[in-house]
């Protein structure tokens with residue numbers, strides 16, 4: 001399929017409904033080689049369903065997927081894609097090293113097993129059996145399993161969910177060392193600070209649709225990147241709404257909260273037109289606020 005050949009991930013018109021539930025409701029996703037993309041969304045937004053379809057684990061009702069130009073099954077089987085799923089079962093009667101050796105043997109050009117163990121931070125656990133490992137340790141074993149085929153694309157579903165702070169930091173350093181070498185990463189997360197820190201781009205889904213897609217700064221400015229708060233005696237909502245760069249206004253008595261795409265122009269105009277304005281406060285929106293605004297009903301606007 002020529003038009004998607006160059007993309008690490010190319011999904012067109014993906015849809016999956018369960019009865020009345022529109023788990024994924026028409027999603028297009030193109031990811032360039034080398035991009036690190038975070039998939040965000042509230043519970044039930046459709047992230048896991050989407051990842052399952054991207055990996056060929058769930059058959060879409062409609063749409064098509066290519067990973068590095070191949071079907072999901074071909075790409076996963078051939079080792080072009082490394083996968084880390086939260087609930088993936090681990091064999092219990094063999095050691096961590098034996099599991100990784102077994103997976104390496106399925107692929108044509110795997111990483112040396114010791115390197116995969118080291119990169120995933122499980123060298124010390126290599127002789128242990130998974131049954132007795134903690135949740136965070138099991139996640140690291142799954143990471144070793146995902147990277148031993150030396151994949152060009154890593155798909156990680158909430159990879160750090162069971163990891164403590166220190167392990168999480170080591171995990172991201174390991175991911176960085178992989179992406180530094182040009183690999184592509186798609187990860188789903190509920191940790192917005194991880195998305196902000198580690199992703200080149202965030203894709204935010206709600207009710208099975210993409211509601212924002214771009215670098216963190218662009219997503220934030222899409223919903224109005226700044227908040228200006230001030231007491232503005234005598235101002236009418238429509239006057240405030242008409243200020244340049246203002247995207248939404250809330251007014252309670254004299255207290256106005258302006259959502260703005262930019263901070264300087266609205267502030268300058270506010271002070272010029274309302275010289276009595278006081279107690280002025282300007283604040284950049286966080287990804288968390290942008291996330292909440294994009295995934296929840298907007299506060300009542302005037």
Ligand SMILES: Nc1ncnc2c1ncn2[C@@H]1O[C@H](COP(=O)(O)OP(=O)(O)OP(=O)(O)O)[C@@H](O)[C@H]1O
Nearest residue numbers: 018021022023041042043044045046047048049050
């Ligand atoms: N096999 C299934 N049968 C019926 N409904 C399903 C099935 N799988 C998912 N759903 C529904 O589809 C919607 C999307 O679920 P999904 O697990 O993809 O969301 P998510 O974004 O991964 O959520 P979370 O953040 O909680 O993991 C939910 O309403 C869920 O209940």
